[in-house]
Amino acid sequence: MLIVYQLHNVKPHEVFLTVLFDIQISDNWPGYSLDLFTYPQHYYGDLEYVLIPHGIIVDRTERLAKDIMQDIGDNDIVVLCVLKGGYKFCADLVEHIKNLSRNSERFISMKVDFVRLKSYHNDQSMQDMQIIGGDDLSKLTGKNVLIVEDIVGTGRTMKVLLNNIEKYKPKMIKVASLLVKRTSRPDGYRPDSHMCYQ
Incomplete structure (x- = not known):
């Protein structure tokens, strides 16, 4: 199922939550047969x-x-990659943005920084979340920020990160996520851009 949502106009310093595409995998989806793919031999018997x-x-x-390039326009961006899981997706997304930028009439300058979010200790959820790493977050003031995450679950962790970043008054914040997990306890948060395989 492909659902396209209308983009919203936003004012500076607003965080906007616009879902671009929503592809859902139903609970009864059987998946694709392994015979259709090649995969490393050490996975044989496990998949x-x-x-x-x-x-x-x-x-x-x-x-x-x-889509991100269209939304951002000619503005430079600071990409904030959420480690560890978001690294590969972030690297691929940044590379695609760079390639598109090189092959277009406008160049988008990007700076990439990394943060880790710690909301669990010994498999127990903590009330307070720690933001580890990242250059001085005050450098985000007046900047266009793209947060890249691999999976958004309940959305609680992302909401806390967004609240922390908003304190520094960036010009714009967008969130791109590879996956959005279907959960029985969502906080109502959805990333701006995602592939959304639930």
Whole structure:
């Protein structure tokens, strides 16, 4: 299922939550047969099926890059990658944005920084979340910020990060996520751009 949402106009210093594409995997989706793919031999016997083929992820990442470029316009961006899981997706997304920028009439300058969010201790959720790493977050003041995360679950952790970043009054904040997890306890938060395989 593909659902396209209308983009909203936003004012400076607002965090906007616009979902661009929503692709959902139903609970009864059987996946693709392993016979359709090649995969490392050390996975033989451990895998039953493929839910999301690599090619779809690559294509959707490139499309997200294009959508992000349209939203950002000619503005430079600071990409804030949420480690550790978001690293590969962030690297791929940034590379697609760079390629699109090189092949267009406008150049988008990007600075990439990294943060880790700690909301668990010994598998127990903590009330307070720690933001570890990242250059001085006050450098985000007046900047266009793109937060890149691999998976958004309940949205609680992302809301806390957004609240912390908003204190520094960036010009704009967008969130791109590879996946949005279907959960029985959502906080109502949805990233701006995501592939949303639930």
